[in-house]
Amino acid sequence: MKILVTGGTGYIGSHVAVELINQGHTIEIVDNLSNSQIEVLDKIEQITSTRPVFHEVDLLDQLALDHIFDNTSFDLVIHFAGLKAVAESIEQPLRYYDNNVTSTINLLESMQSHSVKNIIFSSSATVYGDQGVDQCVETMPTGIKLTNPYGKTKYMIEEILKDLAISNPEFSIISLRYFNPIGNHTSGLLGENPNGIPNNLMPYIMKVATGELPELNIFGNDYDTEDGTCLRDYIHVVDLAKGHLAAIDGLKPGFTAYNLGTGRPTSVLEMVHAFEKVSGKPLPHKFAPRRPGDLPKLYANPKKAEQELKWHANLTIEDAIKDTLTFISNK
Template sequence: MKILVTGGLGFIGSHTVVELQNKGFEVVIVDNCSNSSESVLDGITKISGKKPLFEKLDLREKEKVSSFFKKYQDIAGVIHFAASKAVGESVEKPLLYYENNIGTLVYILQELSKKQKASFIFSSSCTVYGQADKMPITEDAPVKVAESPYGNTKQMGEEIIADTCKVTPELSAIALRYFNPMGSHPSAEIGELPIGVPQNLVPFITQTGIGMRKELSVFGDDYPTPDGTCIRDYIYVVDLAKAHVVALERLLAGKNKENYEVFNVGTGKGSSVLEAIHSFEKVSGKKLNYKIVDRRPGDITSAYADTTKANTVLGWKSEYTLDDAMKSAWVWEQKIRD
């Protein structure tokens, strides 16, 4: 069965390609390499023993998207990762984000709507919840007004998919709202490769640990949390990748109860910024150079998932601890710097 993975050379996409190939799927990757590298194909091939098909393509070009689907008419499902993802950049370049994240989604859904049957997995985010009213966050928590154009594209993306599914019974879709992905594959053949200054905490930790960064800034220690720092749900990227495969298999087997479903994907446990730092110090044996600075605008206090629905309905559960994931991130950091 042939599966299209857009953004399949990226951090989460590449790990998902590995898990798909491990399950016997034939994978076609589409990526424009704006935030990734073709060299990731080598890592995927080393791990899985099979090189996925690859098409370098910018999904903003509608005619090329249409030509792609004419070429690959036997695609049974799509896992859609391709999107711009930096919150700060989205505030500075909102039109880029709306074109890249919304336009491309629309073009893919238009092509899938022409098929007799299609399955679609959307890479969504816990940012849709904003600062939730209570923890842990369930799928029934209200979607808050987005704090950034990036967050808004995830909300709008979900709405577009839901609206399309209402009028397209041939299309089945699942939106996975995931929390804070981290780590790298145990083989250290693929991992997170941030271009420029990292947007996520963990690569900033590991880059500071290896000496690339002078120190790590912890934004605020006066939040209403046990140690005063923000709390997030850090999920190991391999666990997250497996969730995408399980969700896809649910749709392909026709086990979905509705043709549009939503699941939280996290560990169900919140960890503070200081706990993440201490985890790094534990697995690396190194003291991390960090300092407390003022709060950062837009940061929410706490966000961690209620994973009951994913555990019971989807049949997926995270397996790895924060320390496991942090150790893999540190091994990867050492390898790429060597």
């Protein structure tokens, strides 16, 4: 297949790019490099011996986007491009709505006018919101008590995709609701490297492990969980990437959502102890007050993807930690 990957130099997009090339697909990447580096293309080439065609284009630029579709006839778009920092989205809501929602509308306009009818979208477990339920299943409603603009953009985009599928039955749309991606390609060449203080646990742990940050703050140790810290569903990014290949085979007319998670919850403290065990070094950490908006427990029911896409996560958090340590040592 000829596939356009938006956000393909980013953390998840670059891992999916590698899997797609390895499966024999031809890909082109569009990214404005607002949260990634051009050198990622070198790494993709190093791993796959193939350098994807790259367009440094902002999806907000409809003309430039149309130009990409004018020149290549794509079978499918996989849409990763977007801003993803929850705290930043609360400070800059208009930027998030514009960058995530407007750019997706632009992308869909270009697809529609060029008769490209297949899209896989990077959604998030955050669309389920706060329903007082720990394990999320696709039959649950979405958009319930969403607490931040980032999550609302994912919910809004899913609603737009549903309406598009209703208006044009030729569209085949899959929304993949990621849980908590961690780890990186086993080569250690690709990975997540955010600037500043990260929002997510694993990038935070990495910065403590490399000495860039003095210690890990664990937000809340008085939740109603076994060790008092929050439970999440951490999925190795390579497993997540393989979920996209399974989704390609599962494309069918209409809108369909799938959870991509392991179904196994892990607490923050368990992750810290696992990191210490695999690295053989203590990880300085302290308990801090709860963060507003954090849910105590959130993990996937992954059965729908298992049954319909014949996909399930194979790798463990220890695999992810090992690969993270390789990535850190390559930096």
